[in-house]
Amino acid sequence: MLFAEIVATSAAVGSTRSRKAKIESLATLLRALAPEEIEPAVAWLAGEPRQRRIGTGWRTLTDLRVDPADAPSLTVMAVDEMIEELAGLSGAGSVLRRRELVGELFAAATAEEQSFVIRLLTGELRQGALVGIMTDAVATAAGLPIAPVRRAFMLSGALPTTAVAALRGGLDELSKFELEVGRPVQPMLASPAEGLADALAELGADISVEYKMDGARIQVHRNGDEVRIFTRTLREITPSVPELVSLVQALPCESVVLDGETLALADSGRPRPFQETMSRFGADTGELLLHPYFFDCLYLDGVDLLDEPLSARLDALERAAPDHRIPSVQRPTDEAATDYLVAALRDGHEGVMVKSLAAPYAAGRRGRTWQKVKQVHTIDLIVLGAEWGYGRRTGLLSNLHLGARDPDGGPPIMVGKTFKGLTDKLLAWQTEEFPKHESSRDAQTVYLRPEIVVEIELDGVQVSRRYPGGVALRFARVLRYRPDKDARDADTIDTVRGLLPG
Template sequence: MLLADVVTASVAVAATRSRTAKAGTIAGVLRSAAAEEIGPVTAWLSGEVRQGRLGVGWRTLATLSGPPAAEPSLTVTAVDDALTELATTSGAGSAARRDAVLTVLLSAATAEEQQFLVRLLAGELRQGALEGVVLDAVARAADVPPAAVRRAFMLSGRLPETAAAALTGGVAALDATRLEVGRPVRPMLASPGSSLDAALTDLGTGVTVEYKLDGARIQVHRDGDDVRVWTRTLREVTDGVPELVERVRALPCSAAVLDGETLALDDDGRPRAFQDTMSRFGSDASDEGILLSPFLFDLLHLDGRDLIDEPLHVRLDALAGLLADEEHAPLRMPGVRSPTAQQAADVLDGALTAGHEGVVVKALDAPYAAGRRGRSWQKVKPVHTLDLVVLGAEWGYGRRTGKLSNIHLGARDPDGGEPVMVGKTFKGMTDELLKWQTATFPGLARERPDWGVLLRPELVVEIALDGAQRSTRYPGGVALRFARVLRYRPDKTPAEADSIEAIRALLAGG
């Protein structure tokens, strides 16, 4: 298959807002791909490369992009081989060798292929093919049930490998995908709940109500003395969190896959600022003086037994047994199982009094549905908060003159299109945050009008709001009410931002 075929599909996917049309286009390309081409094609149409981050920036690519080729000749395999060479080249003289690989690759590409490769390698290829769309396309191309594809992806966490399994081995290959200790599973997510009473009414009495911490999601795998830790985006952070590794290594088991949260506490046991917790997950993890405390709330595997398909009450029983003794009991997320309405309210009050965000209400009969915001888990906070994508910022005035201040906010389009603008805000910004925005945003700009900057959709910000209202001003027909900035979320990607449907639900509820 030629790279030109993938580029043509990418253009077609970007040109439509229809989820069905996007999936159909991608499915057509995947059906035409040879077995060894399925992985790279799937990755590229998802806006990624199989080899992970290549460390290639816009400036390098612009320098090396010479005159384009007149006719398409690059094959998918040749491009993938070049990317593998880029990813594996290191040591003395590696910069020159990497530049040589890129020069050969780009010089063989047509103008359209060069544009595609530059955006792909710089991590800025956004054609509206979100994971859900690509998973639907894989199911269509392989003629297999979508549920089988999603489950295999949940367990492997690897979209290209899942696509290859589906198209070369069908349902049997997908069903053969198993949870593996040492390979992270995509985390199950909670949907926003409008209130504690509403969540209890929706899910019934067979629930557990647990604290919702203002921390970072972690998934911890133990295999003997080997303990590894991943974030919610499946980025491994083991080397930066030795205190978490030590706590899990001390548990009375030989193999386990644990789900939970971690955060930094002050001397009184109250949560420190979210930024203090996230400082331990940065590229340099420089603030080693801040210790993280783990709070575990789920158990997906224990000593050779997979629990991921078991109902939550079975998983919680196993977790309770693992953390039964006094030494390990503090690792358990606080909560109450099958509470009365008053007991549930007391859990929420206790969480808020302790300085946490709220609670999560979970159905005890639900299996672990990784990667999905299902109704089986509902998070309840006293203040509405949303994770939105920053689309732009305006130059301030008055005391904010010279600073990028009023930010434009977008909600995720569930059909894979560009984020849908739902409002602006300059409220809640400290002088330090204004300084950071002004220094950071120009490097993410895709346009620079006189009034400010339009940004590539890469940053996620957490917004507090009083609700939503109908609006003819914004394309989604809804706008935020009294939005204010709480913090930026470096632990989340735009694909994990709240959707326009979540904001419309606030409108319906208000």
């Protein structure tokens, strides 16, 4: 198959809001793929190369000036082979060879293909084929029920691998996927609750209320003395966390799969900033010790617990790691649950998780049986610019550059970007209004005079070297614009820094 067909399908998926239309477009393409093309194509359409990290950054790609080809000629396998070679380059001469290889790829690519490759390799491919939609498309293309495809994906941890099994072997091949100690499974996800009262009303009395820690999600696998530890994205970090390995090796069991959080603590016992925990994942050693807090047990000494209710999994967790459980209370009264939320916030954590004790482990899905109740902040920031959108947002000003007011009277200080929370109405308004406040522009961004104030909801801030203010917003979302305010009314950089943990 020509690579251009992948690009065209990506564009078609990005141009529609209909979930059904997205699935049908993807399924039509999947049915036409040769067996060896399934894995790379599924990975690309889900937003990343199957090789994950390839060592080629944004600057290398965007600085390259190569005239596009007039007509498509690249095949799916030719592109995959080039990306495979890029991912394997290292050592002396690798920088030059990487540039040569990217140049060869771009010279053979049309303008549309070049754009797709840049966005694919820089993580900016937002064509709407999210993992959930792609999973449904695989089931549709294979003519299978969605449940066994989702379960196989959960157990394989890799959607391209699942797609190959579904499209080539059907139910028989999918049934071969089982929970295997040492192979990570997709983590179960939580949905945000409007508030604690809403979560309690929806889930009833048969619940567990747990601390929602601002740590890094980990999945721990142990088989005898062998321990492997994975992040939320299923990246292995075992060599970077020797203290966790030693701790897991000492647990009173022979084999186990645990789900939890890990974080660095200050001497006071309060959590250190999130990025300090994350810094440990990129180094072999570190002065900060990580502490694990487990909240689920998926497997214990030969018994697969995925389909068991949370109550049974917590019993197994108590047997496997009694001294390392996340703080929790089972079947609390509404008053006790409220007290637990207050205690979690007082101790420096994000809030609480409210979980149904009757629910199985629905890996890879964001369901309502786990709900997170967090403290939310809102601040007023200045719009410094906006980037032109991709996919369905092509032709619209989308991703906002956000700045806080300098209390000393200097220009606004950039603290982050976001495109979250922007409705079609807001996108249309921005695209019409922002050029009226334009100070300059380049190919990607329209920069504005500091005149427009927007109200932003966020989960918090963290220390960052990326922005001049030394902080960055976490999970920022647009609530509304504030025409009643001008830049003098925006929050200051001191207010933003005041949201740092501790």
